[in-house]
Amino acid sequence: MLYKEFKESIKSLGFNTMEDFIKYAGVTSDEVLDWEDKNQVPYIVSLVLHLLKGEKELPSTSSLDNVVEECLPLATLLDEASSFPHKLEEMFLLQKKLNDSTNGKNWELGINKFGKEINWLRCIHMEVAELIESTPWKHWKNINSEPDMNNIHVELVDIWHFLMSYILQETNVPKAVSLVNTHCIYEAVTEVDVKFMMTEAEKLSYIALAIDTGNMPSFSGVERFIDQFFRCCKISGLSFMWLQKLYIGKNCLNQFRQDHGYKEGTYIKQWNGKEDNVVMVDILEKMDDVSFDDLYSKLEDAYNSCK
Template sequence: MPHSPDDQSLTEILAKLSQMQNALNRFIDPDWKANRSLDDWALAITLETAELIESYPWKWWKNIAAPADMKNVRIELVDILHFALSGAAQGGADEGSETGEAEASLAATAAVTKGTKEAIQVYRQIIRDADMKKFHLVLRKVFAIAAHYDFNIIAYYVAKHTLNHVRQLGGYKKDSYQKINPEGMEDNEMLHSCIAQISSAEIIGDFEGVGNSILTSVYNVFEIPEHQRNTIVKWME
């Protein structure tokens, strides 16, 4: 099992990821808080969660014995994390809430490992949470689900954050960026090897050092010039 952060560590990690997300949002749009609404983040989470659900063989009329595409589940879960961080930073409705209902909903995420039907119910609840602007609860659920799935979402976040920077450098906002390389591989697929050997315990214990190694790996994969690269410290300014 991965090293899952305790409550204090999770709070500290979320604060660091929030700083990174805020910096990326400013890079994309310096006035992002003025130009975006909570509904924007809720809609983004809804659509990313729908894409995640498509990773499961939920269609009872088509290929019901197929395994879930867990690589894509990981990528979509990290995308949900990006948007939940943004919504929480802009002012979600549930900051600091630790109600019994919220705790029960959080505990229910364990069902993701039981089967397709149960997993989809968990994700449909995330859509409802986002619609109610409960971004802090969505954040906690994302980390809980990652622990149930046994994967390192902190490292995945840093890798995808770096890819999002690469995309912006390549003209993503202007629709000139190519997500598929000449060999036919999507850019998301190229992230898995960048973090394959990194444990959750390592990045929790040395966020800056291990985070910088992930940034370097991703920048190297996409051949980004040195003068366009950032470091963890730079992203957290």
């Protein structure tokens, strides 16, 4: 608002003199002199005047519009973040249920119901290798190929399964949620630097190996793991909301595999020329709200069609 418009506005509101307005608004005469000198009244003062006049159209400013535009993604993220503790609790409970089902009730002790040793750290290490295999890292083969970002995201979800299991081995569900919650608030990148992503993903392996070889205390390792994992999600373009959706999908698929002979070696992993992971993601993308039971039913239909 220009200073001339400002003077006209305060008169229309019933202020006889500038001193009357100064007394009412609580500003100083020096401030008003500065406005006159610059011939520009602060936006907040213009806004107050328009509100007092009851005008529907408020003054606009490009700088304010830019601030609002920049803040909208953050506001959306913070709004989503209010549901994160519930989503985390749901995921940790589903993971515990899956582990109880496949490994037996006392899997946290490191042995499954068949007497086989459980090593979540090695699982994470191996999944990181699979993630890297989804990138054109080889200098001797397919050097110009594009990274398979969909599969990279699926591999991150696999790592999340094993990381959650490792966290649950060290603590309980409420503590796990509180450890992870603040790390979930991030804005995933839209332009992925593949080389940088690989370097950061490899650090998950380093942490796993450091703990497994006794070079890093287990509990401090958990905190390092959580921080590094969500860093990897962020720089690979995987939002927490899509991570959660993919997790429900992969958890459901893992249970489906167990129910259909995965451990016994009779499960069919290729469904009509597509790996089951790919089919699961295709189904997820068509679902607005992901329900474990609904997804399980859709997987059953797809699996039966490939026999």
